[in-house]
Amino acid sequence: MWTSRLSSRRVQRFQRNKAFSISYLVWSYYLDIVDYFKGLSGVHVLWEERVNSATSAMGKEHYIWLTTRRHNFSKTLKRMWYFGRKIWGFLFVLFVFCWYVSYLGKIMPAVDKTKHREVPKKEWESKEPFAVPEWHLPYINNQLLQLRAQGKEVNEDLVKKFYHLPHSVTDEMENPSLDNTQKHDAESFKETRPNNQMNSKIPTEQKNKLMQDKAVPVSQHKKSSSSEPRNSKNGLKIPKTHIPVSPVPRTVIKSLKSLVDRYLEPFLGGISKEQYMEVLQRNTYAVTPKGANKGVSCVLIQIVDHEIYVLDPYQITISGKDLYKNRLEQALVLIQKLVEKKSLPNVEFVLSLHDCVQTVSKPHHYRVAKHIESRPIFTLIHCNFSDNLPFPMLEGSSHRGDWKSWDMSYSIPWTQKTDKAVFRGGIRDSSYFESREEAQRKCMDAGRGKLIQLQEKRQDLFNISVSGRCLKSYILKRLSFEQQVSSMTRILVAFDDANLKQHFKYNIYAEGNCFWADRLAKQLFASFVTIKQDTPCGLYFEPLLQPMTHYIPTDYFFNDLIEKIEWAQAHDAQVKQIMQQANQWASQYLSFSAVLTFCP
Known part of the structure; x- marks a missing residue:
């Protein structure tokens, strides 16, 4: 507050001569010490005396300003010391209390808190075991x-x-x-x-x-x-x-x-x-x-x-x-x-x-x-x-249709079929990735989502239609027209009719849940060639299938799928023979009698 009373000239001079101000602070503390000892001897120093002695060294305004600043600084130090004593006192009391509690824990006997408390039974402990007769025989002798x-x-x-x-x-x-x-x-x-x-x-x-x-x-x-x-x-x-x-x-x-x-x-x-x-x-x-x-x-x-x-x-x-x-x-x-x-x-x-x-x-x-x-x-x-x-499962039922409905597919001649690879299905989170979050994040890099990217690159080779969600972009329900889903993905959506697939020469087998899909048996009976994805899991009969004899193999990530389709287009007669061999194999190994033969 004393700065306003100082002339601008003196303020400028004071700002230029900071070293003098610092030296005066040291000198003022020296005077305090001298005054202290004078007070012990009974001599009292008046404020006017201090002002008059300092006037010779500097102006009156400077002296009052510096003295006020020094006084405020001293009060701040006193407050910090007083507050610090309170903190150290609280920490000391807390330390004594913790030590006392730990000391009591050592000298007092341990109390079993669960001794007189009834522990409720878990849900699975209260249930009676399954009443299964003990007359069983081992399944395998x-x-x-x-x-x-x-x-x-x-x-x-x-x-x-x-x-x-x-x-x-x-x-x-x-x-x-x-x-x-x-x-x-x-x-x-x-x-x-x-x-x-x-x-x-x-x-x-x-x-x-x-x-x-x-x-x-x-x-x-x-x-x-x-x-x-x-x-x-x-x-x-x-x-x-x-x-x-x-x-x-x-x-x-x-x-x-x-x-x-x-x-x-x-x-x-x-x-x-x-x-x-x-x-x-x-x-x-x-x-x-x-x-x-x-x-x-x-x-x-x-x-x-x-x-x-x-x-x-x-x-x-x-x-x-x-x-x-x-x-x-x-x-x-x-x-x-x-x-x-x-x-x-x-x-x-x-x-x-x-x-x-x-x-x-x-x-x-x-x-x-x-x-x-x-x-x-x-x-x-x-x-x-x-x-x-x-365990083998029957494909034909009231819920899933029957193989007989596929007989009409043979009415379409091979030469009238489109030489494209077709797929219809929904997007599933690939089990290849350890977490579901990672699978959803990489849904366009593996599984059925990868087919969407391949169709974007080569629309002359694919006819892909999927439904589901990928990369926070909703792939809408299959309709009968083209629809722009997002700036990244464009999908041809159509009705998932089994007979529609018969108009194409190549049908892609892509995994659904847990590295497999339940459509392979029907595909082997159909009048197209199955391009099968290599997966670590499969149905019971898959080890008996031979690649390039009953199907065309492709990599798990479909890295060579475009190459395999181009090869199939260049070898049409061989591809037709693979289809016929697959039909013959399925009629022998996937018949109802063959399934019953496998069961015992």
Whole structure:
């Protein structure tokens, strides 16, 4: 505030002579010390004295300004010291308190806080174990496997010998040497056996409870007192099929037998019940090993005395996905046919209805289960990093159409087909990437999204139509006209009609979920050539296919797809021969009789 009273001339002189100001500050502190000692001696220094002594060295205004600044600086130092003492005092008190608490913890006895507190049971601990009868036989007989491994032929007599029960199931349940647990399981099995007089009186609620708690014969899910069809939500229903069974050539039987031996090779040492039942009981991630899949998409199928039993602990047949219900229906159709042929012994196995394999047996970097374990679980596919057993599925059904509808495709001559590669489908997150976020970020670099980029480069070679979402750009539902989706992607959208594909010579097989798609069997029957993507997973019959004989192979990332299409255009006669060989192979290996041959 003293600056305003100073003349501009003196202010300028003061700013130029900063060294003098600093020296005066030192001199002023010196005077304070002198005044202090004078005060001790009883001599009092007046303010006027100080001003008069300083006037000779500098102007009065300068002296007052510098003295005020020094006084403010001194007050700031005092305040900092006072505040610092408070902080150090608080820290000291906190230190003493922490030390005292730690000292009490050492000298006082430890108190068990959970001793008098009732710990609630977990959800999976309160549930009773599945009431599965103990009469089961191993699905794979070790002695039969050894005979097959030695190259010996297994006839019906050997099958009856090795799979014959030592005594009937009824005698085994009435055996007095059984312990209490086995008696309880045997009684549970007696209750679930089909009884035509009792089944018609069982209410729907009791039937649903049986489905949840224990293995129930499929026959109990049918109404015997009413002609109305049973609702698919409340129980199982095996549709009646009238597919003729024709004899299978010996070469096909031999190839399928060798394929089965390859799939069963990891289990030549035998299979215990705990190996597959442990997977079925994984109802939460708390009881599931880290990196493994839960077993909520699995069911237990049992065949006892030519009667099919289904243990559905997760109510897939009641509240599961329609896709899972359809797959279970297809599996039961095959099993029913085998039961009618009386070619199945008393067996039980776990069937997973999920798209992916249930367990893995080798390390990998894909977005599937990571926990390495060997489990004899039947799944829809087989992968080179898993030893799960593939279960064949029927393509023809009321939900998915029938192969007969494809017969009209042969009415289009080969010369009238367009020499382009066609694809119809939806975008799926590739399982090649470890995280879903990375897969969505790179959706245009792999899988079906890569086909969109290739069509942008060479529209003369492709006719691609996909639906879904990629790179935060919504690819709209397939329509019958061209639509600009984003500045990056232009897609020809059209109706996904199977007959539309027959107008093209080449059909691309691209993975969907978990490295596979369920359209390959139909493509091998069709009147075009399949350009198949190399994937680590596939259906049960894929190891029997030969590249450039039954299909044209392409890289997983479609890096050589353009080159393969250009080669096909230049070798039209050879491509047509590949199509004919694929049709002939499919008619032999994918017939209903061949599928039944693979199952046992």
